[in-house]
Amino acid sequence: MKFELFIALRYLAARRKHSFISVISLISILGVGLGVAALIVVLGVMSGFSTDLRDKILGVNAHMVVGVMGGAMRDYRENIEKLAQVPGVLGATPFIYTEVMLSSAGGVKGVVLRGIDPATAGEVLSLPRDMVQGALADLETPGPFSGIILGKELAERTGVTVGSAVNILSPSGRQSAAGFTPKVKTFVVRGIFRSGMFEYDTSMAYVNLAAAQDLLGFKHDLVTGVELRVDDVYAVAAIGQRVREALGGMPVYVRNWIDMNGNLFKALQLEKTAMFVILLMIVLVGSFSIITTLVMLVMEKTRDIAILMSMGATAENIRRVFMLQGVIIGGVGTTLGYALGLPVSWALGRYQFIKIPGDVYPMDYLPIRLEWLDVTVVGITAMVLCFLATLYPARQASRLRPAEALRHE
Structure with missing residues (x-):
């Protein structure tokens, strides 16, 4: 020493x-x-x-969203096939986004309604893992009313459980001699999810694409856009550029999770x-x-x-x-x-x-x-x-x- x-x-x-x-x-x-x-x-x-x-x-939302400027996306199945081939993209699923009013015997609540494809949504979203009752596949259960999946807090606030009926009021109604008439459609609760994000659990609901298209009055097979999951969440800028190139000259916009939550x-x-x-x-x-x-x-x-x-x-x-x-x-x-x-x-x-x-x-x-x-x-x-x-x-x-x-x- x-x-x-x-x-x-x-x-x-x-x-x-x-x-x-x-x-x-x-x-x-x-x-x-x-x-x-x-x-x-x-x-x-x-x-x-x-x-x-x-x-x-990044569980409730996709890593990246692709949409068409000024309107809905046509031929989305063909676009999904193109996007799935882009290096760095792990999954792609179509979606429809709208805001509606949900009413039940327990109350009325404004919610964000998302139309999804139950077959491919699990490749992009964490929704299948967040389900506490029911499953995504239950949205396709046949019956007189289409199925809907609600957030846990939303279900508690409106007093509904699996099997309850709720009414969805859409802003896309029709003009009549009596004035504007909003469109109302009845759904049956097929499942409840809990993401752990209070904001999402109190204001989010999911239906299948066909039900969302019917509610919004889409005359063609249209969607709002396509959600993507990538292998590197910090490389979304570079992958976004490849996504634009894959879709050719389409007037698309690409937004990633950093842009939306930066x-x-x-x-x-x-x-x-x-x-x-x-x-x-x-x-x-x-x-x-x-x-x-x-x-x-x-x-x-x-x-x-x-x-x-x-x-x-x-x-x-x-x-x-x-x-x-x-x-x-x-x-x-x-x-x-x-x-x-x-x-x-x-x-x-x-x-x-x-x-x-x-x-x-x-x-x-x-x-x-x-x-x-x-x-x-x-x-x-x-x-x-x-x-x-x-x-x-x-x-x-x-x-x-x-x-x-x-x-x-």
């Missing part, structure tokens, strides 16, 4: 009249440890919230950065405690430093002694922060014992996702701050002159 490290450890373990310095060292370690633990947990929550929200949005995820990233900066102040407080510890130690050990220098220790040796003390404090504090932050994050993610209101947030529990890059950056940042805190006290200690120091003893 080098004598600089030996002396640094002895000074940190000061006893008797110097025990106050050891207490300050302990406070410094705790300050750094709590700061690192808080950073790990909070960044894990922010990453988990962003990732969980992205997964839920502002939301940018806001989440900004919040994550802001929380990192704010909580870094806790580590900064710990590093200031390191400065206090080392400055007081230099004052207490003036005579020892003079003796060491008179015995041949150089200014560089003295500087290393005090720099090593700060680095040791920072290292122990950072390790303590990891030992506290990682288990807490694991417990939060594993047991989900912190619940949040689902009607306010898009999820009903506190999500945790530890990114190793975030965890590494936290540790490196804490160590850098602790190292910088050693520079001034170490420099002052190395500038002591043995004769001047001993003269005042």
